[in-house]
Amino acid sequence: MKKLALYYEKLENEVVQCKICPRMCKIYPNKIGNCGTRKNEGGKLYSLIYGSLSSIAIDPIEKKPLYNFYPGSNAFSISSVGCSLHCKHCQNFSISQTNVENTKRFLKEKTPDNVVEMAASNNCTSIAYTYNEPLIWFEFILDTIKLAKKAKIKNILVTNGYINLDPLEELINAGVDAANVDIKAFTDEFYQKVCLTPKGGLTRVLDATEYMHKKGVFVECTNLIIPGYNDNLDEIKNLAKWIRNSMDFDVPLHFSAYRPMYKLNAPHTPYETIINACKIAYEEIGLHYVYAGNVSTDEYENTYCPKCKKIIIKRVGYSLNLNNLTQKNTCSNCGTKINIEGNIKTGRREFSFF
Ligand SMILES: [Zn+2]
Structure with missing residues (x-):
């Protein structure tokens, strides 16, 4: 529309x-x-995409990924088409690297009211603007965010963070509650060569991410590690350090494994690379919440108490056990405040306890 x-x-x-x-x-x-x-x-x-939806799905919020924001809840997930970046390894290229003309017959037209009603009737705690880049869908998500806020539904951006601060501020003021920012790499060269941005792309993404955090948006970051492109351990260390120094120890960081996709044909990310990255961020830099994505690991799927190291949330896939998290989001063992937002008793999906 x-x-x-x-x-x-x-x-x-x-x-x-x-x-x-x-x-x-x-x-x-x-x-x-x-x-x-x-x-x-x-x-x-x-x-050209106001109200034009390419996908509608109900996802576990952990799939965004957001691990520390309303854990165990469902996010009503919507997308449109297009993107401000043109990553050679885009995992959603069929909707992101296309235009409205090519996809017209697949798009469903919805109003902000429709979206909020669907989210509410499906018992979703949040609406996630996801799959393709939501920030270029500005006019529609702005209107939807305002309505969702009135309906007490949380708003989540799953974004590349490539936005100017003025429109970002308007979105935040309208009611953005959380964001997962995909920090593609910690070199501008990667942004220029792989994501095809003009010079300075990395800085703009970092500025927007820091700005969201400062304005009270619950930020988690993701870094997809691609062998030979952004897997240098010093680079990974610098990313973790930046999160610690520019935002906080408490900002969750997800390292995710790459698989060949679209125009990039690098090898799959080895398991060890993801675990080494997690170790650097958690043990060396001291971030409190570090997670591994797209690999199976016992260690970096759970949320630990930063003080006594007890497992606070145990995860197996999208199943959770939150027995060691108190109602006040503190550690049941030592009382330390855990950086988790959301009352876990409200609107969460059924868990498999184990
Ligand atoms: Zn503790």
């Missing part, structure tokens, strides 16, 4: 400049911006 865009400037000769993401696309009449979703028609910028 077409809707007049927010955050753009009219230049001369009916050219417009989009100000949502750091690319700042100058878009000529009848042309579409780099993300494939924002079109100049007669000197005005329109979002």
